[in-house]
Amino acid sequence: MAAAVVWRRGAAWLRSCRGKVLRRGGSPETPGVPRARGCAGSREVVPTCERYAVRRLPFGRLADGDVAFFERLLPGRVVTGEEEVKPFNVDWLKSVRGCSQLVLKPQTTAEVSQILRYCHERNLAVSPQGGNTGLVGGSVPVFDEIILSTALMNQIISFDKVSGILVCQAGCVLERLSEYLEEQGFIMPLDLGAKGSCHIGGNVATNAGGLRLLRYGSLRGTVLGLEVSLCCSSAAPVLQVLADGSALDCLTSLRKDNTGYDLKQLFIGSEGTLGVITAVSILCPQKPKAVNVAFLGCQSFAKVLETFTTCRAMLGEILSAYEFMDEKCMELVETHLKLSSPVAGSPFYVLIETSGSNSTHDEEKLNSFLEQAMASGLVTDGTVATDDKKIKVLWSLRERITEALTHEGYVYKYDISLPVGKLYDLVTDMRARLGQSAKNVVGYGHLGDGNLHLNITAESYSHSLLDAIEPFVYEWTARCSGSISAEHGLGFKKRQFIQYSKPREAVVLMQQFKAMLDPKGILNPYKTLPERSTC
Ligand SMILES: O=C(O)CC[C@@H](O)C(=O)O
Numbered sequence: 302m303a304a305a306v307v308w309r310r311g312a313a314w315l316r317s318c319r320g321k322v323l324r325r326g327g328s329p330e331t332p333g334v335p336r337a338r339g340c341a342g343s344r345e346v347v348p349t350c351e352r353y354a355v356r357r358l359p360f361g362r363l364a365d366g367d368v369a370f371f372e373r374l375l376p377g378r379v380v381t382g383e384e385e386v387k388p389f390n391v392d393w394l395k396s397v398r399g400c401s402q403l404v405l406k407p408q409t410t411a412e413v414s415q416i417l418r419y420c421h422e423r424n425l426a427v428s429p430q431g432g433n434t435g436l437v438g439g440s441v442p443v444f445d446e447i448i449l450s451t452a453l454m455n456q457i458i459s460f461d462k463v464s465g466i467l468v469c470q471a472g473c474v475l476e477r478l479s480e481y482l483e484e485q486g487f488i489m490p491l492d493l494g495a496k497g498s499c500h501i502g503g504n505v506a507t508n509a510g511g512l513r514l515l516r517y518g519s520l521r522g523t524v525l526g527l528e529v530s531l532c533c534s535s536a537a538p539v540l541q542v543l544a545d546g547s548a549l550d551c552l553t554s555l556r557k558d559n560t561g562y563d564l565k566q567l568f569i570g571s572e573g574t575l576g577v578i579t580a581v582s583i584l585c586p587q588k589p590k591a592v593n594v595a596f597l598g599c600q601s602f603a604k605v606l607e608t609f610t611t612c613r614a615m616l617g618e619i620l621s622a623y624e625f626m627d628e629k630c631m632e633l634v635e636t637h638l639k640l641s642s643p644v645a646g647s648p649f650y651v652l653i654e655t656s657g658s659n660s661t662h663d664e665e666k667l668n669s670f671l672e673q674a675m676a677s678g679l680v681t682d683g684t685v686a687t688d689d690k691k692i693k694v695l696w697s698l699r700e701r702i703t704e705a706l707t708h709e710g711y712v713y714k715y716d717i718s719l720p721v722g723k724l725y726d727l728v729t730d731m732r733a734r735l736g737q738s739a740k741n742v743v744g745y746g747h748l749g750d751g752n753l754h755l756n757i758t759a760e761s762y763s764h765s766l767l768d769a770i771e772p773f774v775y776e777w778t779a780r781c782s783g784s785i786s787a788e789h790g791l792g793f794k795k796r797q798f799i800q801y802s803k804p805r806e807a808v809v810l811m812q813q814f815k816a817m818l819d820p821k822g823i824l825n826p827y828k829t830l831p832e833r834s835t836c
């Protein structure tokens with residue numbers, strides 16, 4: 302059967318092995334990558350403190366004098382009033398809700414530092430917020446924390462074409478940075494579905510992984526420098542003497558710098574609990590001249606894995622993404638988002654992207670891999686896109702799964718790192734365990750990085766379903782020496798489970814760092830680390 306396949310060289314869309322000619326470009330209505338994630342429905346969200354019975358820590362209460370102080374500091378950039386503050390109190394998933402009464406929108410690092418200095422003195426808790434696209438409840442308050450939004454810190458400070466290093470403020474939207482860089486022949490080393498709304502500062506604060514990690518590595522390698530506003534603490538008395546607050550200036554643009562400890566690493570992935578990232582210096586790769594995307598159907602997960610091994614060996618350095626999704630994911634994007642896939646009828650799908658500098662060379666390599674994958678039965682159906690528009694259509698099938706899932710009701714989300722061979726076993730085991738009590742159990746993710754996104758949907762939130770899932774999912778992960786958070790962070794929802802992935806001593810050390818930099822614990826409380834007494 303495979304011998305009958307015509308992989309037309311250079312053709313954008315290929316004939317499937319079942320002899321079906323695929324529609325070019327999918328449905329004309331198929332939207333490309335969304336500018337921003339759509340809103341996850343309009344239902345009222347139960348306050349987090351009620352749903353999870355959280356105890357408020359003894360922080361100060363906001364007084365009129367505090368608001369007056371902030372209004373003087375940030376004229377016209379202080380948001381009060383229930384309706385105005387409401388969108389900042391709820392996460393994008395509409396799964397957690399705080400009850401803050403105040404949003405502050407600083408424009409400069411000095412302003413952020415003054416806010417933190419004041420809040421430290423007054424013992425007022427602060428919840429830093431970027432694009433509010435996080436998936437673990439890390440970017441909204443739990444109680445009445447003041448929301449410190451980076452929305453107005455959106456200036457590109459510099460870009461050096463020789464080194465490819467971009468320096469910008471933390472509130473720059475990822476997609477805007479990508480567009481800016483593309484005009485200069487470069488790209489961001491990071492790409493993710495929420496690119497239309499997420500802020501680079503939030504990306505760094507959560508050490509976001511995304512779709513290009515396989516090729517360009519994690520932000521821990523590409524972020525060269527950071528500027529961070531800190532609370533005035535005994536650990537940083539030298540900063541306390543600054544009249545305009547305290548900021549740690551590690552905003553270097555050096556590729557190599559071995560002078561002492563690499564302090565910026567402490568803030569990458571710290572989820573706003575140690576300081577507020579105000580500016581970022583990041584190394585950006587050259588824009589590839591040739592990009593191709595293949596979207597393929599596989600008959601089993603074993604074949605998904607073998608296809609990965611084969612394509613990595615045959616494509617070598619031009620392989621830039623290897624994503625997978627199961628058929629349920631495809632069904633959901635088709636049903637809820639009306640996207641139409643040019644490849645259908647397989648239990649698993651993989652999206653393979655190549656990025657290189659020579660289109661003839663890359664297409665030849667991709668075509669010979671595809672011919673072999675079809676001939677050996679690894680892949681049974683497929684299509685290839687070589688132009689931007691069709692590439693976006695194929696990527697949207699994968700990138701918009703998160704959005705499609707929100708149409709199902711409540712989504713229980715798990716972002717797990719596992720040995721790649723075991724990735725889908727967790728989905729299968731969870732499906733068997735939950736039976737009819739869940740609406741859907743789906744698996745997809747960054748297979749090339751060993752990262753599974755396990756999502757479980759139900760009409761609405763229920764404690765009993767949560768109890769059936771957790772701690773089972775974390776115990777399962779720990780048995781395989783995996784991580785309970787591959788790239789989304791721990792935020793509010795996962796912080797009590799850190800011990801499944803980190804030894805007690807490591808957690809205690811983290812708590813000590815936290816106490817040193819934020820002695821009153823005002824920075825993003827109830828997030829990332831468990832309360833000291835519980836560990
Ligand atoms: O919604 C999820 O579980 C994953 C979101 C994101 O990390 C993705 O890879 O699409």
Ligand SMILES: [Zn+2]
Binds near residue numbers: 747788
């Ligand atoms: Zn992901």
